[in-house]
Amino acid sequence: MRYRWHTGSVAWLIHRITGILLTLYIFLHLYVLSNLKDPESYREMMALMNHPLIKLSEVGLLGLVLAHALNGVRVTLLEFGVPTKLQKRLFWVAFTTGVILFIAGGMPILGGGH
Secondary structure, three states: OOOOOOHHHHHHHHHHHHHHHHHHHHHHHHHHHHOOOOHHHHHHHHHHOOOHHHHHHHHHHHHHHHHHHHHHHHHHHHHOOOOHHHHHHHHHHHHHHHHHHHHHHHHHHHOOOO
């Protein structure tokens, strides 16, 4: 018997994975911040922030935040009584909104928004 992936299952998996990755990011972020006590290490870190790989990771972080937040809104609407038969439509509205916001937010990060 094969398992069929339904929209709700995919949304659940996306929400869990993005939540775990965002939690790991918070710990990494706090570690980096705790090591920026002197002005020289701060200047070095700010210089590193212009590296293309760092810019790409910032766009990835934007994608994680958008996916987790918009899926959270979808789950909240379902918890507040929106009929579950609308779950698939809510997923695609959240997905489309996320793609639009990802493009709009990612362009300035990568330098294409000036």
